[in-house]
Amino acid sequence: MWILYTKGEKLSNFKGSRSWRLILLFSVFALVVVACGGDTAEEEVAVEETETTEAPATTAAAAEEAAPSGPDGVYKMAIFSDPQTQNYWNYLDTETDVWTQYVMSGQAVSLFSISYPNYQLVTGIADELVEASTDNGDGTWTYSVPITEGYEWSDGSAITANDMVFTYNTAKDLGLLSNWETSYPQGSGTDSSAEGYAQGILTLVASDAYTVEITLNFDAGLASWQYQIAQAPILPESYWAQYATDRETLLAASGVDAPVASAFVYNKVEQGAFYTWTYDANTMWDGGTTTIYKSGTTVEWDNGKAPAINNSFGDTTGDSFSYTAGPYVGTVEFTLYGDQDAAYLAFQNGEVDFVLNPLGVKRNLFDQLSRVPGVETVSNLGNGMRYMAFNTRVFPGSDKSFRQAVACISDKEFVLNNILQGVAVNMDGQMPEALTAWVAPVTGVLADCAGLNAEERFNKSVGILQAGGWTASDWGSHAGGAERAVAPTGIKGPGGETPPSDMLLYAPGAGYDPLRSTMSLFIADWMQQLGLDVTARPTGFNVIVDKVFTPETCEDWYFYMLGWGLSAFPNHPGDFFNSKNDTCEGGYNTPGFNNAEFDALDAEFQAAKTISDAIALSQKMEAILFEEMPYLVLFNVPTLEVYRDTVEFPFTDVLDGLTGTGGGYPSLVKVQS
Amino acid sequence: MEIDNAKEKDLQKKLRRESFKRNWKLFSQSKLGMIGLGIVSLFLILALLQPFLFLTGIWSESIYHPVVGYDQIIEEKLVVECPKEYPTPKYETSFDCPAEGEVQKKMLYLAQGVEVGDMYDVYLQPAPPSSKHILGTDSLGRDVFSQIMEGSQVAFVLGLLSATLGVGISTILGTIAAFFGGRIDAYLMRQSDLVLMLPTLPLLFIISAFAELKIWHLAVVLGVLGGLGGSVITIKSQALQVKVKPFVDSARITGGSQRKIMFSHVLPNVAPLALLFMVFSVTGAIASESVLSFLGLLNIDMSWGLMIYLSQTDGFIFSGLEYWWLILPAGLSVTFLAGGFYLVGRGLDDVFNPRLRKR
């Protein structure tokens, strides 16, 4: 700095020269730096340290290289938002986001569990998959589940039936909310027709140290037992008992040093920057080989520390592959980036190995990233759906022929393949395509109108309306080809009702989701071609949610578009369409669909005890939905993911992607040089 | 009397015309002001051109509409699989694959039964600039140039609306403060202090968090904020200077009411300064709108900020210059129009601030 400074002084004698100006400017910059001495010193240190700063980074990288798959490696994942808590009780009690879920994963145990990528039900800490209950004859049913002896928390205390009893009692006695209410539903009463009856757990006790007895006041099916109560989280009593005095105290505990049932424990928590797990040398939670079949799983586990296991679940025949669990890394790092762009830029630079992004990479970025050397790409279908709902409580959504006509004229395939360039897959029924066994054959109007061109669709839809008793002063016409139809005029419903004018179709704006936004524009236009005054209105996501899920406003909308993410066991049609879940009473049935036959099938479905029964019932339910069309299911968006070729996953083809199912699979992943 | 009146009006007109001519001459001497005026006029032409193109049918709405337009550009491409190792005879580095006219097989993950070596119809979205779309199309097949034009309409409407509103408020408040003084003055000054030091962006965030902001709402909010802020103080001091000028005194002596003096003598003399503020506040309004739509906080169909937001959420912003037409036009438009207004303000400053005139 000083050199330039003096130069500027000297050269100022030669004011005429042009270069002098440049140098003067430069020296002014130098002056600036000199003038703010405080910062200079700061910066000076920084510059001085830059080399040493680089050094540890390279050493860390070198260390990684030196230990290809040992427990010394570092597996780095990017997250976009601070986890909301490190306390497992708090995590399930409050409405937490996915980031919390990723960073909290693997801490608790449960009786049953699910193996990926085949979504097979397997045992957790239970000795066997107890599927049958004892009917006590007084309106209660009891499941008696043995727990494998020998499992330990990371602090060395044994995992026993008492831990589950403690967890249940805490959730019940302290009135924990949200997911605790779902995991451990509280039952009351034994007479299902009596006032105040609620399906749930009546008692949960330990009959001995390694057996739990769970008594329910209903005959639970797959949905409530195997996929709900038996998968409820269990936490260590030895640690948490000291905090379990009241809800506030329990939730306010930090939880960073709580014992876990995993090979990783928290190491450093730096709010707003990063979170690390480190390999626990004394852990028993490592190793074990899982063999995956199409619809079955074998688990072999004998690492000398944990109880030896060799169990098979489901149909273990046919093609298979195996993987052995790690951990293969000594440290798992979750680094926080302010937004996706920064995270993917850092990913391109090799600063992180994997980006935990529940929505996956955008297609264009995926395209670019796939060209970067050292980047592997993977695409999986999402376990979810995007849909448009009709409000069946108000005209015209209340009219079945209207819903059918809209479903028929809407050429989803056209929008998806042409305008949206095939970034999403058409979806007609309630089940994602990957759940092959569950997918119901498409029937009704969607099957009838499939493959028709614009003119045929228009004529057919008009036909459906006419058959449904609609009238019009002029039914309009379609000139064929890609032309818009001449819309019917003076259209009236079967009872002579005039459809309201200025109906809005709420859909997320282009910024939030260009796919739904575009789809909404087209569907609104098709409804206009049927002579109805519908406009697509891009609306904030939260505004739509507030409007359609609030009981007080359940009649204040006509159409909206949103999406659902689905769970491992597809029992969602009941949640979305059973009349007891009507949104006006606080449920998820936003269309207000009310069909006695459907409700009866759903009750049967909830009680079904085998997968094949459940599938048969689910398909019958879907047949009703195809006929009634409370939802027009739109499409399914694939989850696109990228990872550095330095990491190796045991599998990459899994419905919902690597992030959605296993949070990046930190205990299975191998990190290489 | 009648004749006198007419004469007087004529004279006034003439005077006004002359003063305009004089001012214009001064303004046109300012290089910066002229550059700014050029930029602003260019964007104004763009804003007006779009409706013209639609009305005359040169542009079809279904293709060029900035929000719901769609143009299908299909190119047949060769399906290839990129090699793991580089360089290969065909590709120098990994960024050369796929080359022009080729498409990677793994990008066709939804297409069934496509093999390497096949030809495949690829929809070009975003499509690079061509004679039909001079700035290309975005990822939904919409014309970027048309979006720029739409964005410039939004910028002008919002900027001018909020600036007019703001300057109206601050001129009236400033003159009132100068004239009545006392408590009103003290209160107005504290209020300006507050608005001045209030960080605008966080405030706008808060407002947009609770209310769905549309462009009109934003114009009103920005106008009111601008109108209550620092400009009140400056206009007040200007008005104070005018208040003691001889012609105001003479008006008072001849029995003009307070209101009349305020409106017919003081306001016109404060007006140039107000105009200056107005031009500068347009800059601020354009910037605020862009930032809010960039963060997805505005409920708006199309604007420059939204264009950047969309290219960001679609993952183009860090693609370097490969998709430059999605990133540069919108960002530069905001910068240039805001800068253009600022430069015009600088030019006007030279006109109305005689102390700075070249001697």
Added chain:
Amino acid sequence: MVEYIIRRTLQMIVVFFIFLVSSYLLFNAIPGNAFSNLLLNPNLPPDAYQKVLETYGLDKPLGERVQLYVVNFFKGDFGYSYKYFPKTPIELIAERLPRTLMLFSVVNIVAFYTGFFIGKILAWRRGSKSETWITITSVFSYTVFYPWFALMMLWFFGYKMGWFPIGKFLYPEKWYDAPFDSDVIFSMMIKFTLVVSLLQFFAYTATRGIEALSSRRNIRFASLIAIFIGSYFYWNTGEALARKPYAADIAYHMILPVMVVTIVAFAGTALLTRTTMMEVLKEDYILTARAKGISQKRIRDRHAARTALLPVVTSFIFTIVTIIDGSVLTEQIFSWPGMGQLLLQAVLEEDIPVAMAAFSFVGVFALIAHLIADISYSYLDPRIRVKSQG
């Protein structure tokens, strides 16, 4: 001068109350009403519902509610964060404030000095070609679409060139074994920056009276060297030595954001310095100085710049607000988890209590910065100083 400071402080307190009341009215007037939304907190257990009702007096008339809000503000009681339940907004702010303060103070100082010096040159070179070009560049860097520009810079320097890290404020792997939180380092760095800039400021003001240009320069340079040596010893002894690598890591991460904000924020100060200095240059005493044959440089530095500094300090007050605005975006784009990012995310996720608390704090922050600038103005302005002496 003391009188002036007291008067100004009192005025600020009045402004502060206007701020509290009007921000309450704002939250209250917004459709959907933030306060009634407080009751919709999904994490609120039933008994806490009543508590919220009482805290904000939601069933009481407006006047009482305003009172309650002001009281709660001083108690630091904003309820619970929706998102980080059961943390309170104050806890979240306390965690993030040091990070923002650090970035904010450095950015402010750098941007202000850069702007002032460039403005000085601009005014002096009025009418020349370089003035036009520098002005145009300044104008466009002033009006550049900031988030876009910052993203481009991040892409260029962080990714393309690879000179600086991509966002964040530390490299996690270096902190695995750190025995303390980053906040410890941050508060240490803030103290250091504060002390060093105060020393530098004193050195500057103390030498103002020295007439001879060269000796003044030399003394200033010597003081600078002294500060350098002092800070070198500071960072190489005791506790600071152990913390040095961590501080260096943070400082390294600060370079790019500071640079980007400076490029955008210096222009405001530069343009204003130019205007005011040009006015000063037209003043009679400068003409007199010129007539006396004093060198151009000397006129610029001794006569014009000093007087022109006054309005520029005023403009600094405006710059503070601009930089607070900018820092919200900067923090978001550079993954710098400070107050601005907290506010923006609270807004995007509708975490109403946090949004309200963060907004109030940002307001108070701006207010205090404003007051400090005012006081230093009064110190610099001879009219006020002389008045208090007389």
